[in-house]
Amino acid sequence: MHILVTGGCGFIGSHIVEHHIASGDSVHVVDDLTTGSLKNIEPFKSHPNLRFDQADIVTWPELNNSVAKADLVYHMAAVVGIYRVLAEPIKVISTNIAGTERVLRAVAARGNHQRIIIASSSEVYGHSQKDLLSETDHLIVESAAQPRWSYAISKLADEALGIAYSRAAGMKLTIIRLFNTVGPRQSGRYGMVLPRFIKQAVSGEPMTIFGDGTQTRCFSDVRDIVASLAKLAENPKAIGEIVNVGKDHEITINELATIVRERANSNSNMVYIPYEKAYTSDFVDIKKRHPDLTKFKSLTNYNYKWTLEKTIDDLITMELETK
Helix, strand or coil, rough: EEEEEEECCCHHHHHHHHHHHHHHCCEEEEEEECCCCCCCCCCCCCCCEEEEEEEECCCCCHHHHHHEEEEEEECCCCCCCHHHHHHCHHHHHHHHHHHHHHHHHHHHHCCCEEEEEEEEHHHHHEECCCECCCCCCCCCCCCCCCCHHCCCCCCCCHHHHHHHHHHHHEEEEEEEEEEEEECCCCCCCCCCCCHHHHHHHHHHCCEECCCCCCCCEEEEHHHHHHHHHHHHHHHHCCCCCEEEECCEHHHHHHHHHHHCCCCCCCCCCCCCCCCHCCCCCCCCCCCCCCEECCCHHHHHHCCCCCCCCHHHHHCCCHHHCCC
């Protein structure tokens, strides 16, 4: 099988690449390396079944030809990370929407034989106060005047484009709403919490918690996520669906910091930083982000292999090896 991965040098994208290379597939990666890194695919970059092009998905001249050769397309390319979202809201909206539309147009132009996975985000649920976030929920996103919501709005637009193209052109498309994904190769420089905690705990630095730490999230290992995405891609019942993808074990950020500190045998103090200092004066965080995985489980029947503790131990070991 021939796989095209946009954003394939990113955190999740590189694990998709690794998964399919290990499965014996031929994989074509395109990434502009804005947030992705060649280091993420270095262990298998010389593999005979891997091809890499450094290019912007919005302007890449080879997109149509590459899509025509693909059996499966993962569209993962996007401007991500809360720091970049706040600093570059125009780039976030324009790049994410234009890139997705161009990929969809290329698939439609080539006969729609490709299976396509479009990456969305749990951010589209916005200010929902529901205990469980379901794919059929009404979505509550504040005005685009708040830079915080630029990413969510761009992903909502991507979903709308995907659904429109799917219905109009008969695409074999699935939209995935990714919840908090963690694991090897994730960088803390764009605001990701777990790699920041790991680095601080291992170095004995203060562990910085934004807000009061009572906000909850459900973390899942990227290696489980990419394996489950492959199952979604294989299941024809997932075509035309929007699917929450993640894990439903809820934990506070305070609890996450405590687990990291204990498993790293660290003496790091916990330091609380107000949102206005960490981000901007009008930043609003989401207190709870817990997915309803009923549809996901019915479509994949996937059994997770990585507990949060096992992932943390793995990341601590990797961080220690860099010292």
